[in-house]
Amino acid sequence: MPPSDPPSDASSDAPQASPPASSAPSSGAATAPPRRHAHPAWIPLPEWLLNYRxxxxxxxxxxxxxxxxxxxxxxxxxxxxxxxxxxxxxxxxxxxxxxxxxxxxxxxxxxxxxxxxxxxxxxxxxxxxxxxxxxxxxxxxxxxxxxxxxxxxxxxxxxxxxxxxxxxxxxxxxxxxxxxxxxxxxxxxxxxxxxxxxxxxxxxxxxxxxxxxxxxxxxxxxxxxxxxxxxxxxxxxxxxxxxxxxxxxxxxxxxLLDLHAHGVETVGAVPGxxxxxxxxxxxxxxxxxxxxxxxxxxxxxxxxxxxxxxxxxxxxxxxxxxxxxxxxxxxxxxxxxxxxxxxxxxxxxxxxxxxxxxxxxxxxxxxxxxxxxxxxxxxxxxxxxxxxxxxxxxxxxxxxxxxxxxxxxxxxxxxxxxxxxxxxxxxxxxxxxxxxxxxxxxxLAALAHQLSDPPIYVLARKRNTNVFRPVSRVHPDDETWPGLLLLMPEGRVYFANVQHIGEKMLKLIAVAAPHTVIVDMSGVFDIEYTALKMFADAEQRLRSRGITLWLAALNPEVLALVQRSPLGEALGRERMFHNLEQAVERYRTTVLGEAAQVASPASR
Known part of the structure; x- marks a missing residue:
């Protein structure tokens, strides 16, 4: 017996012409799929024959x-x-x-x-x-x-x-x-x-x-x-x-016209x-x-x-x-x-x-x-x-x-x-x-290039919603907050692309000069040891410059990897969040709230 592949929809059929409107079935009565014919399992009948019409x-x-x-x-x-x-x-x-x-x-x-x-x-x-x-x-x-x-x-x-x-x-x-x-x-x-x-x-x-x-x-x-x-x-x-x-x-x-005699080449004699x-x-x-x-x-x-x-x-x-x-x-x-x-x-x-x-x-x-x-x-x-x-x-x-x-x-x-x-x-x-x-x-070469240089998005929030999307001139009214930079990488983070990701993030941080950087990890489905080490080193350098790094929306597997690494020890539970909305709300109520209290005359 040949090795089997994952089963396909053997009952599917090529598109058929639509029936006249008068005979079209109602939405509640779907057309029945072609009936499968039972046969002994040891007879390897082809799919097209089992479902022939x-x-x-x-x-x-x-x-x-x-x-x-x-x-x-x-x-x-x-x-x-x-x-x-x-x-x-x-x-x-x-x-x-x-x-x-x-x-x-x-x-x-x-x-x-x-x-x-x-x-x-x-x-x-x-x-x-x-x-x-x-x-x-x-x-x-x-x-x-x-x-x-x-x-x-x-x-x-x-x-x-x-x-x-x-x-x-x-x-x-x-x-x-x-x-x-x-x-x-x-x-x-x-x-x-x-x-x-x-x-x-x-x-x-x-x-x-x-x-x-x-x-x-x-x-x-x-x-x-x-x-x-x-x-x-x-x-x-x-x-x-x-x-x-x-x-x-x-x-x-x-x-009838004896085309071969007029110079038209034909298939010629075929032995039987x-x-x-x-x-x-x-x-x-x-x-x-x-x-x-x-x-x-x-x-x-x-x-x-x-x-x-x-x-x-x-x-x-x-x-x-x-x-x-x-x-x-x-x-x-x-x-x-x-x-x-x-x-x-x-x-x-x-x-x-x-x-x-x-x-x-x-x-x-x-x-x-x-x-x-x-x-x-x-x-x-x-x-x-x-x-x-x-x-x-x-x-x-x-x-x-x-x-x-x-x-x-x-x-x-x-x-x-x-x-x-x-x-x-x-x-x-x-x-x-x-x-x-x-x-x-x-x-494959183009795919390798894409994997080695994934995009990094700067995010903002659509007003009066919990929708975060890349900053764009098309949406100039999207919300941002002073001192906060939201970044989102996409794809697998591993040894071949972590250098590019780090360089892009540091450039964006240098331009924004934020107090806090929140990295939305919802688009990262896997992260390797090399990348974790790079993030840990980056967190130390940012902290020395007075910039705090937070992570949000880590999937369970990535979260487990981060927690077992030096990066997880440095961040602790207080700087890792279930989703980006929760992280932003924490920033607004703590960092911005504390700043507002310090600036308020009533606090003096």
Missing amino acids: SHWIKGDLIAGLTTAAVVIPNALAYATLAGLPVEAGLYTAFIPMLVYALTGTSRVLSVSTTTTLSILTTSALASIGPASSHAELLAAAATLGVLVGLILMIASLLRLGFVADFISEPVLVGFKAGIAVVIFVDQLPKLLGIHFTKGEFFQNVLRIVEGLPHTSITTAVVGALALVALIVLRRFVPHVPAPLAVVACAIVASK GLPATTLPVFALAHTLWPIALGMALMSFTETTAAGRAFAHHGEPAPRANRELFATGLANLAGALFGAMPGGGGTTQTAVNRRAGARSQAASLVTAAVALAAMLLLSPLIALIPQSVLAAVVIVYSIGLFDPVEFRAIARVRHMEFVWAVVALAGVVIVGTLQGILVAIVVS
């Missing part, structure tokens, strides 16, 4: 068929790229897809292989030297796939899925936008009938520009017609499965038949395991990022440790039947989601089409023009670039906007996995 069938069927039209030709191309027999692509679109659908936690993730993984597969197979036959090459690929699968499953047992928690929402926004740019540049040559050896992103852009004079007019016309048809159908006839209709028409046109068992050669493990480790990391990162990026509000979030197990099992099973190492594909998941997928039933449909392709549909798949597939991928992926999301992030927080831009640039410049890793590193 009949109105999902149409969307899943259309999405599965549509995704198959993209996944299968791409998988065939990836197999060729890796130097494997073309049928290995079909096996990769069948077995990993099937296994993940029954074990994964994302409702719409489409799992086969990706450009990055196929390129790494090429490098891995090249590292063992030239193979004398396809059988030896398939055995080496099986060894690689088994290693990748085992590494992922071991990581699941060790509960290393927390790595996915370092991918923030702004990073995902940038990741998706970068993927959209990369996909467009990757598919544009197919759309125009331009051929060149692909390299880095900017090299590909330059080669596309240089290749424009050599554009195949017939290929470009077919691609343009497909693009227009897809856009028009999606805009004006949204209930029609546009990609499926366009691909079907393209197959008919390819047959069921996959045979392929056993790994463990003698190769010592050579392949380092790159298998990198591929496992890449597979998991791409899978998790794609699963989170395409999860709709209200759906159960993908559970990282279960995703490790499911992706590992998919790789392990696929490797034993001739499939390439795989993971969640961003492009195909985008097509799957946007075509209407509601659950992993769509992936089962895609896997069924791959199986049918092995047995029956090879001649039809061979007729699909590559430019039509490129048009489908472009139309269904370009929406990943959403300027509105970037503007929303920038409006709320500039630093997180920078994270999104870094993720976009990283994906475009250095590749999918490397790009998101760059963004994660930048995110």
